[in-house]
């Protein structure tokens with residue numbers, strides 16, 4: 632059942648980011664009133680005194696923490712913000728989490744125990760990791776160096792994540808208390824993904840696998856704090872060990888259509904100039 636969304640106000644965190652910007656757009660298109668939140672609007676995950684102003688008067692919120700969902704900072708902030716949201720009447724909370732990430736357990740539990748009408752959306756790796764964010768620079772220079780070996784991953788288009796989040800928000804409680812695993816339609820190695828991007832751009836691109844330890848050392852060399860680099864080494868070693876090399880049917884079950892394919896993503900991102908140096 633889809634409920635009347637005319638009167639629903641949703642706070643969208645991360646509204647300038649990869650998923651939040653699409654969630655805001657899709658929610659507006661569905662008729663929801665969107666309150667976009669990021670540091671530019673005065674909302675700061677690191678400053679709890681900024682939360683009430685963003686939450687007051689909202690009915691629902693899309694929660695996306697800027698650091699990895701499995702980080703201790705995310706656990707603490709998501710739990711505290713969710714409890715405050717419930718107190719202020721913003722009960723329907725949708726958290727973006729990560730599929731097959733053990734480290735995300737405490738953050739998910741902090742949401743579950745907050746008293747909210749919660750839904751957890753567990754997404755696979757974003758296709759847009761290749762076109763927006765830290766992987767772009769290497770690809771623009773012709774080489775992706777990444778600790779993914781030859782593991783296969785069902786990359787998901789963030790536009791599908793947004794559509795799922797809006798279906799949850801407007802679903803009349805159908806998805807309350809549920810964890811939803813969502814992936815793209817096809818398993819690809821990072822080498823195959825880079826080859827797809829190469830075909831879409833017409834540029835020669837190379838994928839160079841390294842170990843998670845080598846990758847962490849490089850990040851630390853660029854100035855990432857040792858603790859953060861260590862967290863990422865652990866994360867990549869576990870997430871990319873083959874445990875997630877399978878499809879989930881969440882997108883089709885929730886949206887009634889197939890997820891967008893990587894080829895479509897690569898063509899559109901190439902046409903938009905994502906990999907122009």
Ligand SMILES: NC(=O)c1ccc[n+]([C@@H]2O[C@H](COP(=O)([O-])OP(=O)(O)OC[C@H]3O[C@@H](n4cnc5c(N)ncnc54)[C@H](OP(=O)(O)O)[C@@H]3O)[C@@H](O)[C@H]2O)c1
Nearest residue numbers: 645646647648649650669670675676697699700729756757
């Ligand atoms: N990448 C993947 O494949 C993947 C897969 C599954 C789950 N996830 C999860 O997705 C999350 C990241 O989501 P995303 O990729 O959509 O985000 P993103 O593109 O990295 O953008 C981060 C957003 O958060 C805002 N932000 C940054 N610091 C902030 C702060 N202190 N207070 C308030 N807002 C802040 C940014 O806006 P301003 O800078 O303008 O404030 C921006 O809107 C992580 O928790 C990750 O674990 C990622």
